[in-house]
Amino acid sequence: AQSVTQLGSHVSVSEGALVLLRCNYSSSVPPYLFWYVQYPNQGLQLLLKYTTGATLVKGINGFEAEFKKSETSFHLTKPSAHMSDAAEYFCAVSIMNRDDKIIFGKGTRLHILP
Amino acid sequence: EPEVTQTPSHQVTQMGQEVILRCVPISNHLYFYWYRQILGQKVEFLVSFYNNEISEKSEIFDDQFSVERPDGSNFTLKIRSTKLEDSAMYFCASNPTGVGANVLTFGAGSRLTVL
Numbered sequence: 001a002q003s004v005t006q007l008g009s010h011v012s013v014s015e016g017a018l019v020l021l022r023c024n025y026s027s028s029v030p031p032y033l034f035w036y037v038q039y040p041n042q043g044l045q046l047l048l049k050y051t052t053g054a055t056l057v058k059g060i061n062g063f064e065a066e067f068k069k070s071e072t073s074f075h076l077t078k079p080s081a082h083m084s085d086a087a088e089y090f091c092a093v094s095i096m097n098r099d100d101k102i103i104f105g106k107g108t109r110l111h112i113l114p
Numbered sequence: 115e116p117e118v119t120q121t122p123s124h125q126v127t128q129m130g131q132e133v134i135l136r137c138v139p140i141s142n143h144l145y146f147y148w149y150r151q152i153l154g155q156k157v158e159f160l161v162s163f164y165n166n167e168i169s170e171k172s173e174i175f176d177d178q179f180s181v182e183r184p185d186g187s188n189f190t191l192k193i194r195s196t197k198l199e200d201s202a203m204y205f206c207a208s209n210p211t212g213v214g215a216n217v218l219t220f221g222a223g224s225r226l227t228v229l
Contacts, residue, residue: 034217043222044157044205090157101147101170102218106156 002027002093006105014113019063019078021108023091026072033074034092034102035065044090050074061085086112116140118221120206126227130195135224137189137206145169145209146189147218148181150202157205163189196228 007022025031035047048059055067061084065076074091088109094102119138127133139146148160162169163181180192189208193200203225207218 036220044220046217046219049217101159101162103159104149104157 002031002095002103004091004093004103004105006089006091006108008108009106010109010111012111012113013081015083016080019076019081019085019110021076021089021091021110023065023074023076023105024072025074025091025093027093027095029095032094033065033067034094035059035063035074035076036090036092036104038088038090038107040087047076047089081110081112083112083114086110116219118206118208118219120204120221120224122224123222124225124227126229127196129198129228133193133196133200133226135191135193135204135206135226137191137221138187139189139206139208140210140219141187143208143210143219145211146181146183147207147209148191149205149207149220150174151205151223152199152202160191160204193226196226198228201226201228 003026005024013019033050036044037047038044047063048057048065050057050067058064063076063078065074067074088107090107091105092102118140121136146163149157150160151157159172161171161175161181166183178194182190203223205223206221209218
């Protein structure tokens with residue numbers, strides 16, 4: 001069965017600094033990988049996804065993630081943090097199966113320091 | 115942009131009461147899902163639904179839970195006799211085809227508080 005592990009339940013970065021949120025996955029077949037963001041009191045919004053092809057994936061709000069098969073990782077980065085990036089970020093994995101069910105990691109809360 | 119709509123946004127109920135959470139998926143989508151998020155914890159898969167039947171369910175989805183698509187638009191989650199530990203945010207999602215790299219579109223969630 002597939003799973004994801006997010007390192008660090010809380011990450012704090014200064015405004016303007018690099019954002020790095022770590023995600024490692026486990027899957028017996030080639031996975032599809034996602035990052036979702038949850039702003040306070042809101043639902044889940046897709047940031048970006050990796051399916052096949054280019055391993056560096058660009059998403060909304062300046063975020064990107066790189067699929068590294070050798071490291072079973074899919075870390076999320078943003079060159080310069082903005083106050084509005086403060087939110088909960090969830091890494092998720094899926095495989096091509098009957099219903100596209102996705103499995104979420106435990107989430108990482110990103111705090112932006114002024 | 116099409117969206118998944120959930121009602122109510124927040125429901126407070128007494129332990130032992132029945133609760134129905136409603137979802138209106140995106141109109142041309144065929145696969146529907148319920149997830150839940152207990153406060154401070156991860157988002158957990160409950161059930162997927164296709165062609166008027168459950169496609170897959172998790173261990174969490176026990177006999178107290180049921181899902182239904184009573185008409186062409188609504189997708190409901192019923193909890194027959196709520197327990198304190200059912201307090202959570204419940205997310206509905208839908209998917210066009212269910213096969214391939216389609217992305218689930220989530221609703222804003224329904225917060226259930228069981229007293």
